[in-house]
């Protein structure tokens with residue numbers, strides 16, 4: 001196995017670039033997936049209060065035998081827990097379920113622009129948790145450049161991370177540029193395009209990026225899979241990526257991406273696949289159901 005890549009965040013904290021995602025990982029399969037990932041070398045797991053599997057992520061980490069301090073744990077505060085006191089309490093819920101005292105990265109899951117005052121208050125709570133040493137880094141998710149501008153104007157700490165939908169069919173160059181201009185690391189969700197093919201409320205007219213002929217050609221040239229080629233594209237462009245799998249063979253394949261190199265031309269060919277059409281929800285128009293989801297106590 002080749003050496004994995006680490007990224008240094010804007011506050012000096014080191015984060016493994018490649019992590020395991022667990023959105024839609026059934027709770028009963030999550031602990032095994034996390035333990036398996038850690039067994040083969042992953043040292044970063046991305047979960048969220050809204051995924052309802054933080055408890056099983058914690059169990060998987062303990063089951064793996066890997067020391068807590070050697071694992072980078074990232075989780076997210078859901079919008080119904082925004083607000084200063086509510087977000088401080090969301091930290092208690094998350095750490096209680098995960099069974100840890102300190103989080104490596106805590107991020108706001110959505111910009112919720114229609115209730116931005118609660119976003120600002122939530123972010124101020126993250127700043128307090130950071131100052132108190134309860135979290136090692138803080139950040140945001142699904143923020144577009146204008147959300148970042150609003151946040152930066154009213155808060156002190158520049159987010160370390162912006163986790164956004166990012167795969168070859170929706171690579172958000174404007175968000176990547178805005179993140180870079182502020183020193184924010186871009187982290188790709190659906191990095192292998194899950195949102196373009198997995199079941200869900202996203203419609204049947206989708207085209208799976210996993211089946212894209214250009215990616216197929218590039219992957220074949222390196223003797224790797226489409227997923228591996230996409231992950232390499234993220235890593236070589238300095239992004240973090242958090243592919244999800246509950247399947248041991250795919251968990252391993254997705255981590256076997258440190259031993260080959262795409263050319264500048266291949267990277268550009270993947271960049272050119274961007275359609276500008278997102279697969280997931282528009283961050284500017286959150287659904288009412290977002291705010292109705294209640295995150296249980298630990």
Ligand code: NAP
Pocket residue numbers: 020021022023024046047109141142163164188189190191192193194195198210225227228242243244245246247250251253254
């Ligand atoms: P993804 O990681 O791009 O794709 C996951 C899908 O691909 C699953 O159906 C998985 O099924 C399958 N898969 C995994 N490895 C594969 C491989 N090597 N070959 C073929 N299929 C493969 O999509 P995602 O889960 O949407 O995104 C990754 C993570 O980002 C999430 O788990 C979550 O942590 C985070 N996320 C965040 C947000 C947000 O709003 N911040 C939104 C979505 C996701 P199997 O499990 O059966 O392998």
